[in-house]
Structures are given as structure tokens and as C-alpha cells.
Amino acid sequence: MNTNTATQPLVDMRELSISFGGIHAVEQASVDLFPGEVVALLGHNGAGKSTLIKILSGAYQRDGGEIDIDGSLATIDNPRDAKGYGIETIYQTLALADNVDTAANLFLGRELLTPWGTLDDVAMEAKAREVMGRLNPRFQRFKEPVKALSGGQRQSVAIARAILFNARILIMDEPTAALGPEETAQVSELILQLKSEGIGIFLISHDIADVFDLADRVAVMKNGQVVGYAKTGDVDKDEVLGMIILGKCPPGATPGPGALAS
Amino acid sequence: MTDSTEPQTTQGTDTARASELSVVAKFIRATELDTRMLGMIGALLLIWILFDIFSGGLFLTPRNLWNLSVQTASVAVMATGMVLVIVTRNIDLSVGSILGFVGMIMAVTQAELLPVYLGFGFDNPLTWIIALLVGIVVGAAIGGLHGYIIAYLGVPAFIVTLGGLLVWRGAAWWVTSGRTVAPMDSTFRLMGGGPAGSIGEIASWIVGLIVCVALVAMIFNSRRQRKRFQFPLRPVWAEVFLGTLGCFLVLGAVLIANIYYWPIGIIRKQIKAGLLEGVETEIFIGHGVAIPVLIAICVAIVMTFLATRTRFGRYVFALGGNPEATDLAGINTRWVTMKIFIIMGVLCAIAAAISTARLNAATNAQGTLDELLTIAAAVIGGTSLAGGVGTIAGAMIGALVMQSLQSGMVLMGLDTPLQNIVVGIVLVIAVWLDSVYRRAQH
Numbered sequence: 273m274n275t276n277t278a279t280q281p282l283v284d285m286r287e288l289s290i291s292f293g294g295i296h297a298v299e300q301a302s303v304d305l306f307p308g309e310v311v312a313l314l315g316h317n318g319a320g321k322s323t324l325i326k327i328l329s330g331a332y333q334r335d336g337g338e339i340d341i342d343g344s345l346a347t348i349d350n351p352r353d354a355k356g357y358g359i360e361t362i363y364q365t366l367a368l369a370d371n372v373d374t375a376a377n378l379f380l381g382r383e384l385l386t387p388w389g390t391l392d393d394v395a396m397e398a399k400a401r402e403v404m405g406r407l408n409p410r411f412q413r414f415k416e417p418v419k420a421l422s423g424g425q426r427q428s429v430a431i432a433r434a435i436l437f438n439a440r441i442l443i444m445d446e447p448t449a450a451l452g453p454e455e456t457a458q459v460s461e462l463i464l465q466l467k468s469e470g471i472g473i474f475l476i477s478h479d480i481a482d483v484f485d486l487a488d489r490v491a492v493m494k495n496g497q498v499v500g501y502a503k504t505g506d507v508d509k510d511e512v513l514g515m516i517i518l519g520k521c522p523p524g525a526t527p528g529p530g531a532l533a534s
Numbered sequence: 535m536t537d538s539t540e541p542q543t544t545q546g547t548d549t550a551r552a553s554e555l556s557v558v559a560k561f562i563r564a565t566e567l568d569t570r571m572l573g574m575i576g577a578l579l580l581i582w583i584l585f586d587i588f589s590g591g592l593f594l595t596p597r598n599l600w601n602l603s604v605q606t607a608s609v610a611v612m613a614t615g616m617v618l619v620i621v622t623r624n625i626d627l628s629v630g631s632i633l634g635f636v637g638m639i640m641a642v643t644q645a646e647l648l649p650v651y652l653g654f655g656f657d658n659p660l661t662w663i664i665a666l667l668v669g670i671v672v673g674a675a676i677g678g679l680h681g682y683i684i685a686y687l688g689v690p691a692f693i694v695t696l697g698g699l700l701v702w703r704g705a706a707w708w709v710t711s712g713r714t715v716a717p718m719d720s721t722f723r724l725m726g727g728g729p730a731g732s733i734g735e736i737a738s739w740i741v742g743l744i745v746c747v748a749l750v751a752m753i754f755n756s757r758r759q760r761k762r763f764q765f766p767l768r769p770v771w772a773e774v775f776l777g778t779l780g781c782f783l784v785l786g787a788v789l790i791a792n793i794y795y796w797p798i799g800i801i802r803k804q805i806k807a808g809l810l811e812g813v814e815t816e817i818f819i820g821h822g823v824a825i826p827v828l829i830a831i832c833v834a835i836v837m838t839f840l841a842t843r844t845r846f847g848r849y850v851f852a853l854g855g856n857p858e859a860t861d862l863a864g865i866n867t868r869w870v871t872m873k874i875f876i877i878m879g880v881l882c883a884i885a886a887a888i889s890t891a892r893l894n895a896a897t898n899a900q901g902t903l904d905e906l907l908t909i910a911a912a913v914i915g916g917t918s919l920a921g922g923v924g925t926i927a928g929a930m931i932g933a934l935v936m937q938s939l940q941s942g943m944v945l946m947g948l949d950t951p952l953q954n955i956v957v958g959i960v961l962v963i964a965v966w967l968d969s970v971y972r973r974a975q976h
Contacts, residue, residue: 351862351864369853391847
């Protein structure tokens, strides 16, 4: 069911479950991702897509299920573990420390140090200027806390942080929610570029229009369960919309455990 | 280059005063001075001048300024730690009680335990260091306990340290059943200041010069670093101005400490003991910088280094700005929080050493209400209770402001209740002005 020639998935999440206080936020969800592939994870607000992805990024600890990275079982208990596997996440909330500057945010948790073990702020700022220059050439406000930046600028800081450390698996949770049309186009371009570099990308969105044209495959979730999977070439937007809203699996899709029994 | 768009817009709306404004704005931009810090120093100077006028010239004397520096030391040491605590959206209400308890432990160690168990007489050269180390270990353990409960068991810092305030005050009483322990070891006592606890004129000049050299070296180093990565440089005149101003302030402070001479009573005693020769009215021996002040300055330097140049410091501020994001970045936020409280405990122990040495005794009431002075110093010094913002230097100045208010009112002969009223009002006004300033910045 993959569009890629690679036979081994980069990520294989199998039957992941997590519940909060008796509510099954994610139930037996399985999703995989191949190198150079973009998989869109779709669903209503509260369908469990962000929760599922937070298990992969180490923010939540799962109650059940397994995650394979490169074909072998991975231990992901916290965000640091996930980063160790090359999993980088751009959260919906951006997860930036508002009171420190761009370079400090880009390198948060992975600071560059001088030979004496102190922070090498100058080197970090130089690197920040380089990567931000590629992403957002007009960006100049390196000395200011991130709080002072516009929504789009903050978004580019969050994206820059994710790609700065040679991510192999990129998770983007509503990446264009805070952006204008021009910036959205830039992000789309970036996704295509990263894809061509062989990075696997999860795109999470509640709005199918945002992601349908970028994705190779879609996985739709509803009430914590996977409704079904489909290649974007095999279904149209209306059919995917039917999956999102009704949980009805069209003929071109592979049904999951959450599919409406027909 | 980085922020060329903003000053222009303010100039555009206010063309009449544009030229006048731009000189000040240009100056501040070129020197990269923190306007908030400048405002605070201005307020401090204003307080000093007003007190000097109202007390009939008693305030701005070498003697009073020297005393002020010694009196500030203990709270200033704790305020540097309180900055980190408040920056991470916590609070520590227990520092005064920890000071009291640790001071008592150090006093008992040197006056009662060491002589009995190790046979150390008073004035054994090891006594002071053992007592201080015991105090620091106990302080770190108390801070660690608080930090563990806050970070790992999830009890709010307000509650944990409110409990600590009661527990350690009670414990301080418990150590000796309320008995005051005195006197202290003579070497230990040097940490409290006084004519003996000051480093003298020549050493003060040497320290002053070393600080000046370090200051100039820092300016050069930062310029070289910026050049290496081709960042915008400060104009040369601004660098020279900052260096000159810094050296002038440092050497000025040394001069003031040096022209505060030993009181005539002590000179008389020394002549009698045969340590000095001559006529008592013709001998002038300057105090020089007091040891507690040096300790406080060293603590401030170490803490500033910790807060701005290390990963730990970076995490502290990130944690204050956005705890969730810091966690998601893979940082062990609980351990960072616990470390902050361990540092706070150690600083309480150092403050306890200063205050016990100065008093030459440990009492169970020592440090009562110091937590409020410490918090006030940090907050007046620009530490935001909402978290994420604060500087060590600001807290030091904040401590100086609080102490200036208190000793100024004593010099003016105000009653204690009135002093409290004034301090309370000033605290509220200071924080209000700060919030007005911050809103204006946006």
C-alpha cells in the first residue's frame, strides 16, 4: 500500500492505545510511514490524531502497542528518546519558549557549547541566521524574544528548529494554521523539498484542503480509531470527507478498525 | 541593522522632538544599555539623594555607604537565587527560616560540636571552613528536599515553602531549645565584616583594578566574537564609554570603602595592645571593601554566569517562558527545578554565614521576614512573577534599594511601623511602574 519503492517502513506504529481517565483517546491505531513519503493524518478536532502523534514524539506514553523505527522495535519514553531516533515535531502550539530569542529556541535542549562547556551564543546565532535565511530570507529580528515575532515568523522558527538537526521523520501538526496564503505556499514548497531529500513526513490537519495535494497517502481517524487508509490517487476529496465525517470507507480505501460497518 | 524599522516610526509621529529624541535613542541603542536597569539605578540614586537631604547629610557618607553595603550582603546573596526560583514561576517563602536554621547549625558546629568531638579550640584554622561546609551541605539538603517535593511530587512551591517557613523556624528553635549561641569563631566572624572583616586599602585597590581589567577584557572579547561572525558592532565610542564608566564606578566604590576609616575606639585598643604606634587622632586606616560584600559580589558573578552562560541557565529561563515547550524539547524539567531549589538552599547557607558572623551569634529568630525582603528585592529588580524574566544584577540592585530605604529611614529617625508602611508602599509602586514600563515596551 505504499507508493514508495522502499520495502521497509521508516516508522511502523502498530495498535497504539492511550486513554486518559477512562476515555480512549487513541484505540488500536496503526499507521506507517516510508522514506520520502508524506502521510496526511486527518480527522475532526478530538479525533485523536494529535494524541497519536504525541505518542510518537514522546510527549505521551502509550498504554499499549509497539513502534518500529527502521524495522526494529523502538523505545520512546520521552521527547529526548524520540529526537534520538531523528523524529522532529512541529506542534500545533509551536511549543516555543516565548521569552528567549530565536537562536535559543532553535537549539533548546541541544545547545552548542564552547570548549569550556559554556553556551556558544555567537555560534548558535550564526547558525540560526543561516537556517532562517534559507527559510525566511527577510527575517532579521534575531535579538528579540520570540514573543515579539509575528505568527508566520514564529511558525518559521518552529519549522527551522525541526529541520535544523537532520530530521528523518518530521511531524507537522496543523503546520499552516497560523499562516497567510504566501507563507502557506512556502511551507508546501518546503515539504516537497524535504520529501525529495528522503524525509518521511506526517501532516496532521482537520482541514483536508490544506494537505490533500501534498500527501501521498491519507489516514483518517475518528473517535480515537483509524477509519481507513488510502492513496490520494485512489480517492477524491469528497470520499475522504465522508471518511472524516461519517467514518464511511470508500471502495478505493483500506478500512481500519474504526470504519463504519456496512 | 537588526531593528532599524522601529525607532523610525516613533520619530515619524513626533517630529518636533525628533532630533532631541534620537540623540538619547541613538545613545541607548549604541551602548545597548538596558533602559529598565538604567531606570532602576536612577531610582536608587534619587532615593539616596532624598535621604541625604532629609537626614541632614548623614546618608551619603563613606561610613553609611559602607554599612549599607555590608547590611545588603545577606539578602543580596539570597536574592540572586530567588531570581531563578521566580523566573521558573515558583516562589520560596522559606529562605528566612532556612537561614535561621542553618545559621544555628553552623553556630552549634563551631561553638559546641567541633571543640567537643574533634578537640578544635576556638580559632583553629579549620573551624570556620568546617562550619561553613556543614552549613552549605545542610542548606543544599533542605533545598533539595523542597525541590524534590515540588518537582517530583507535584506540590506547589508556595505550599511546600510555606510549610518550610514553619518547619525550619521551629527546627532552629529545636536545635538549642531556643538558646542563643555565641560567640563565633574569630576566623568565621571575618565573613560578617567590621574593621577586621574588611580587606584593607591596598587589597581593595588591587581587587578594584582586577575587576577593571576583567571588564575591559570582556568588552574586547565580546567585540572580537561579534567580528568573528560579522554581527553588528557597537561603535567604538560606545565601547570606550562603557569601559570608562564601568571602571570609574568600580574604582569609585573602592575609594569610598577606603576613606571610611577605622573608628577611633579600635585604633586606641590597637595602640594599647601594641599593634599600632603613634597618636590615635593622627592614624587613619581605611576599611576597604568588606568581606561579606566581596562574597555577595562573587556569588552574583557566579550566579550571573550560571544564568546566562550555561545550559542550566538557558533551561531555567525557557522553563519560565513555556514549561510545556521546554519539556517537549527533551529537557528534564523536574531535575532543573530541583537544582534551582538546591542552589537556593546553598545560597541561604552562605547568607546565614554572613548574618551569623556579623551578629557574632546565632539566634532562633535570625532571618525572620528575610523571605519577604528577598522576594521584594528580586521583584523590584525586575524579576517577573509571571515567569521567564529576571536578572541577577537587577536583584542585587533591588536588594540595595530595599536596604537603602530601611537604613535611610533609620537615619531619619522614623518609627518602625512607619518604616514598614513606607517599604510596603514602595514595593507596590515599584512593581506597578514596572508593569507600566513593560506595557509601554510592547
